[in-house]
Amino acid sequence: MPELPEVETIARDLASALIGQKVLKAEFLNTAIRENCYTREETDLNGKTINRISRRGKNLIFHFSENLAMVCHLKMTGRLLVDSDRSRDNKHLHFFMRLDKSDLSFYDVRKFGRICITAESELNQHPRLSKLGPEPFDITPAEFTDIVKRRSKSIKLILLDQEILAGLGNIYADESLYSAGIRPTLKPYRISRARLEILHGSIIEVLDVAIGNRGSSVDDYLDGFGQAGNFQNLIKVYGKTDQACPGCETPIKRIILGGRSTHYCMKCQK
Ligand SMILES: [Zn+2]
Structure with a gap:
C-alpha cells in the first residue's frame, strides 16, 4: 500500500502537471470505487479548476474552484496517473477526468481504492480525514513522545495506527525503528523519552529520504507519471x-x- 512518501510523490507529480487546468468531464466508469460521504456528483466537477493538490496521511486531496474537493485513497493497488484517453479501454480504469490540457485516470486491479467528491468546506469532517493523527512533520520530538507514551500497545503497532500518527505503513515503520535501534515489540513504558525523541528524528529522516527517492516500488506503486520509485x-x-x-x-x-509482518x-x- 502506498505510504506517506509515495502519496506525497504522487501529489507533487499531479500538482506539477494539473494545477490550473479546468475539468471538461469527470466520470466514474465503475461506481464500486465511489465513496458516498458528503456526496457531490462527478458532474459537479465539470468546468471547475484544480487549484491545489495536497496530501493528508495516505489520502490525496484535490482542491477545486467553487468549494469542491475530491478525496482519494489508493489502498492496495490504486494508481492515479496523468495520461491520455487511449487507456480508457483498460478494464482496470475506474475513474477518469478529462482536463483542458491532459487527462487523469484512476486504475485499480483489486478495486479497494476509493474516491469521494465533497465540498472543500466539509473536508475537516470527512470520515477519512477527521480521525487522523498528526503528520510526523508537524509535531516536535517532545510532542511525539507525549503522544506515544499515552499508549499501551507495541511501538510498531502505534506507528501503524493512523489515528495516532498519520502516514506510516509497514515499510517506513520497520525502517524507522531499525534506524532508531528500537525493537518493534517494545511497549512505550519500556522506552525512555530520549529514545522516543530519537525515533521521531528517525521517522522524519527516513520519510525525507524516501520522498527524495520518489517512494518505494516494492509492490505495485508507480508515481503520477507511471514511473517506479527508488x-x-x-x-x-x-x-x-x-x-x-x-x-x-x-x-x-x-x-x-x-x-x-x-x-x-x-x-x-x-
Ligand atoms: Zn544488526
Whole structure:
C-alpha cells in the first residue's frame, strides 16, 4: 500500500502537471470505487479548476474552484496517473477526468481504492480525514513522545495506527525503528523519552529520504507519471528476512505483530 512518501510523490507529480487546468468531464466508469460521504456528483466537477493538490496521511486531496474537493485513497493497488484517453479501454480504469490540457485516470486491479467528491468546506469532517493523527512533520520530538507514551500497545503497532500518527505503513515503520535501534515489540513504558525523541528524528529522516527517492516500488506503486520509485534500493530491514543486517550481519528476523509482518535485527534493535 502506498505510504506517506509515495502519496506525497504522487501529489507533487499531479500538482506539477494539473494545477490550473479546468475539468471538461469527470466520470466514474465503475461506481464500486465511489465513496458516498458528503456526496457531490462527478458532474459537479465539470468546468471547475484544480487549484491545489495536497496530501493528508495516505489520502490525496484535490482542491477545486467553487468549494469542491475530491478525496482519494489508493489502498492496495490504486494508481492515479496523468495520461491520455487511449487507456480508457483498460478494464482496470475506474475513474477518469478529462482536463483542458491532459487527462487523469484512476486504475485499480483489486478495486479497494476509493474516491469521494465533497465540498472543500466539509473536508475537516470527512470520515477519512477527521480521525487522523498528526503528520510526523508537524509535531516536535517532545510532542511525539507525549503522544506515544499515552499508549499501551507495541511501538510498531502505534506507528501503524493512523489515528495516532498519520502516514506510516509497514515499510517506513520497520525502517524507522531499525534506524532508531528500537525493537518493534517494545511497549512505550519500556522506552525512555530520549529514545522516543530519537525515533521521531528517525521517522522524519527516513520519510525525507524516501520522498527524495520518489517512494518505494516494492509492490505495485508507480508515481503520477507511471514511473517506479527508488527507495526500495535503500531499504535495510523491511522484507529482508534472513538477509544480513547492514549494521552487524545478523540475519534479519521476521515476526508477525498485530497481523502484520515485521522485520528487525535482534542485535541492533533493543
Ligand atoms: Zn544488526
